[in-house]
Amino acid sequence: MRRTAIIAALLLGSAFSLSGCDKIKQAVSGKSEIKVVETEFPERVFWGDTHLHTANSVDAFGFGNRLGPEEALRFARGEEVTSSTGQKAKLARPLDFLVIADHAEGLGATKALYDAPRLLITDPTLRRWYDLMHQGPKGSLQATGEMLQARSQNKLPGGLNDPAKAEERTRKIWNDHLDTVDRYNEPGKFTAFFGFEYTLMQGGNNLHRNVIFRDNKDRVAKIMPLDPTNELWPDKLWDYMDGYEKSTGGKVLAIPHNANLSNGLMFMMTDPSGGPMTAAQARRRAAHEPVVEITQIKGDSEAHPFLSPNDEFAGYGTAGWDLNNLLNSQPTKPGDLAGSYVREALKRGLILEQTIGVNPYKFGVIGSTDSHSSLSTADDNNFWGKHPGVEPGPTRATDGFVPGINSGRMNWQSLASGYAAVWARANTRTSIFDAIQRREVYGTTGPRMTVRFFGGWDFKGDDLKGDWVHAGYRRGVPMGSDLGGHKGTGAPSFIVSALKDPVGANLDRVQIVKGWVDKGGKSHEKVFDVVWSDMGKRKPVGGKVPAVGDTVDLTRATYANSIGAPALASVWTDPEFDPAMRAFYYVRVLEIPTPNWVSYDAVKYHLTLTPDIPRKQQERAYTSAIWYTPA
């Protein structure tokens, strides 16, 4: 008891400050005098990352990250920064918005431990980590691997993450963080959100949430990021969110991520105790968590081949991530998968709604990076890795996910993914937040494809010849919405239009994924190829459109847009619609095959790689769904 108290005091005291420092940032936070006008409806898509870690994250610092929020913001805005490994890094295209989501848990704690006087660190474990971190990058990775291990077993030394003892340190870091973020928020040009990550974990199963505030500093400074607990459901987080909204009049939402590493716990059919989920519980979840992160560096959570055996594109970014939970402490059993993937969760939501009257999993989807290097990158030809231990270099393709640590994963399994696409009416905190809240968002695995998706009851092919965007909003609903009651006698129809990334690959096809639940309460899914390139030549065989082809040249890490199409659009009517069955529809857009980041590395560093390492991929966009509910 006494020992941990001393450690905590050390960690606390090492948040070194001089009086006067706190005034600093206010002094320069002068805002440019710009008034931002919202358009009548969303006219352009804004690109961002809702999930970036800086040196203030307990693991990121351990991984060797020495870049703070300021460098992260400058980088996202398109400026060149020097990475933690001393390399010049720059985004080819700036982002429109960024959420720095540092772990609330032990905020700044590893940095504090690193800076603490060794003499007074009496806890042998903390002392070991201190020594390892001071040995250099390898030791630091080792220490961080051990910390994560300890975290999964609830064996972290008290001094490292005790929220009460670290409160003053956390306050200081949080307030500095708010000041910095504010200095880079430029309404109309670049939105810097306030947020943090709530790293809820149950025995190493990933139940993490990113928390994002709609508000400015006057409100957000009234609270502190919340430390996580170990339950199955984030009830304490939702209490905290309710408390924030009630006491400040502000708004906040949470985004679950890496369902793929939750061993089935992210999208449960039951309540946390294993009993039936109640309507109140379902409503509470849906109210706090309007979107889910569907893809990121640690794999893709859209669909799994085991769950979707008829979907030949279901295995993207799942290999290796589907063997164990996040901290490699529990193997994943086949029965776990259904609670770990987004498509299945959308189906589960329908079943639950049919049973209890409320759909807890009526969420939209976004992509984000979860980068721990302060560098938000999702382009395969400019990928800076999950953390500084795997920044560009000749060995990272074949290193472990955390080099030198048996994490159960290889780094080549990392995806250069993803980004969040938001159909907002302006580039401001309020507009982007509101768009996320109403689920008018989609996720991509990195490429910036533009995707529109509207559902309605009377769309016809001819609509595409006119002003179909206005028609979409006036006579229908955009992605993330409810179709509303069944009108007329026909089936719902959908306008879908996808455009390639202007500096990226052509599109292979546009698909609509339908999920529904029958009267017996059983869920189903079907993937419809809606429109694809060279439709005249690529006739479906056995209900499947043949593969688009492949122009990838692995010796040079190039591809050619001689196949595929730059744009694909269609009006699609559900041929199997049954007005008695609840259903959802979302769009998946596939690019033609392109080299992955490993292939770019292989060319740059002249690597010889074994054939088990994938070198190509078909990158994709996933939209939020449109739901149909029988009257």
Added chain:
Amino acid sequence: MTLRSRAASLLREPLVHFMIAGVLVFALLAGRAPDAGERRIVVNAEVVSRLLNRFTESFHRQPTPQEMDGLISDYVHEQVYYREALRLGLDKDDEIVVRRMRNKMIAIATNDAEAATPTDADLQKLLDKDPGRYAREPKVTFAQLYLGADSPATRAAARDALAVLRQGGDAARFAQAVPLNPRYEAADADSIGATFGDAFALALRKLPRGEWTGPVTSGLGLHLVRVDAVIAARPPTVAEARQQLANDWHEANVRKAEEEAYRKIVDGYDVVIEQPK
């Protein structure tokens, strides 16, 4: 309750008396009679108000009396250990102490720069030094018709559509259904680049005004374009670029202060770097 009366009442707290007595006992046991100098720890109104301020700065509220007692108790502990450690020479050759002192010196050297607020004249000077960096992007108002990927057929369609448009006709039948706007109002170069590719954004600025032309190539394919207005890039006013200017000014100012402080100090030192033989 004013700060002063709060501090005064704290000084009357029995716990505080107890603690001060405890300090005396500790000092006696440590082997040397306390003198009026460095071995005398006084928790006076000034100390109390400093502790109080630090607390309220961190927590945005007043401490409870119990918390205040805790702060004072902790302060006394800290002073006792700290002074004893200094007496034992524990600060010598301790790399953490050395690093802390270095950081403290840097913080002192840069404290003014950190807290400094630039005047408009400062920002104007910075702006004049590198107007390109702060230039407001050019804005273009234009209409566009997307025809599809570059191919002989698309080029033929482009010719036909152009003829229709130049006669004031409706060329909608040539347009592909894409999530692009038919018209962009005063769009800045960055957002045009993000949607169409940078080369297209650049090309727009060189096109004739007020008439349909093309095809123009973008990252998406071929377009017919009518540029209605181009607002050229221009240096901004300080008010328009205040945030970026202030961020840059602040960063440069702190760096400069640190470098100057070091140069001033190191000038007074004789640095000898002996090469290993």
